[in-house]
Amino acid sequence: MVSIAVVGANGNIGRCLVTEALARGHLVTAVVRDPDRYQGLAMDVLPGDVLEPEDVARVAAGQDALVSAVGGGRVVAEAARSLVAGLRELDDAAPRLLVVGGAGSLLVGPGVRVWDDLGLPAPLRRTMHAHGEALEYLETVADLAWTVLSPAELLEPGARTGRYRTGTDHLLVGPDGRSRITVADYAVALVDELENPRHLGERFTVGY
Numbered sequence: 001m002v003s004i005a006v007v008g009a010n011g012n013i014g015r016c017l018v019t020e021a022l023a024r025g026h027l028v029t030a031v032v033r034d035p036d037r038y039q040g041l042a043m044d045v046l047p048g049d050v051l052e053p054e055d056v057a058r059v060a061a062g063q064d065a066l067v068s069a070v071g072g073g074r075v076v077a078e079a080a081r082s083l084v085a086g087l088r089e090l091d092d093a094a095p096r097l098l099v100v101g102g103a104g105s106l107l108v109g110p111g112v113r114v115w116d117d118l119g120l121p122a123p124l125r126r127t128m129h130a131h132g133e134a135l136e137y138l139e140t141v142a143d144l145a146w147t148v149l150s151p152a153e154l155l156e157p158g159a160r161t162g163r164y165r166t167g168t169d170h171l172l173v174g175p176d177g178r179s180r181i182t183v184a185d186y187a188v189a190l191v192d193e194l195e196n197p198r199h200l201g202e203r204f205t206v207g208y
């Protein structure tokens with residue numbers, strides 16, 4: 001059993017991560033901006049803003065892992081810096097950091113990334129680039145045990161199969177030509193990584 005604080009626990013992906021981690025017997029604390037609005041399972045809930053390094057340090061203290069599932073456009077780029085600043089306040093006691101990333105920076109061909117598709121809506125491309133900025137920043141961080149998990153291009157509702165493939169920097173495309181993963185299986189992959197670290201200090205991706 002490990003102790004995990006999940007920032008963004010009220011979000012679509014955050015709720016699923018909490019459910020998966022609890023089902024496996026881990027000790028989970030939900031971190032949300034407004035505990036009164038928390039709609040997840042009955043569990044420990046702490047207030048915290050990911051953009052405040054002192055909040056990050058407070059909720060991460062004593063945990064084995066801090067998971068960030070925050071979203072909202074640019075927030076992910078700023079969150080990466082704040083998460084690192086907060087964890088650095090804990091020095092050697094800083095827990096492992098797992099960050100929910102984006103698919104935009106994954107390669108679809110030599111030098112071509114998902115976000116190069118000009119047919120994508122502009123707000124989505126901006127969010128993809130914010131995730132890219134977060135990853136680029138984390139890649140400069142050598143003093144913390146961080147991992148980013150980029151989903152397949154489509155992160156959909158659907159069944160938890162427990163089956164998935166992983167890759168590193170290339171978009172995973174299934175036999176049906178689609179790049180997809182359910183949120184439930186994404187959560188399985190992230191908790192698997194948490195239990196058995198294979199991607200310390202790097203990004204990996206998951207899809208069918």
Ligand SMILES: NC(=O)c1ccc[n+]([C@@H]2O[C@H](COP(=O)([O-])OP(=O)(O)OC[C@H]3O[C@@H](n4cnc5c(N)ncnc54)[C@H](OP(=O)(O)O)[C@@H]3O)[C@@H](O)[C@H]2O)c1
Nearest residue numbers: 008010011012013033049050069070071102103152153155
């Ligand atoms: N294929 C892909 O690449 C793909 C697909 C889907 C999602 N994603 C990424 O996955 C992440 C999560 O997505 P989602 O669908 O779960 O988003 P969501 O449902 O909108 O949830 C985002 C959560 O972030 C929290 N949050 C925002 N700003 C915060 C702050 N300053 N401090 C603390 N918490 C904050 C919100 O908390 P409150 O409850 O306090 O508002 C909310 O619960 C996003 O970064 C998104 O870009 C990637």
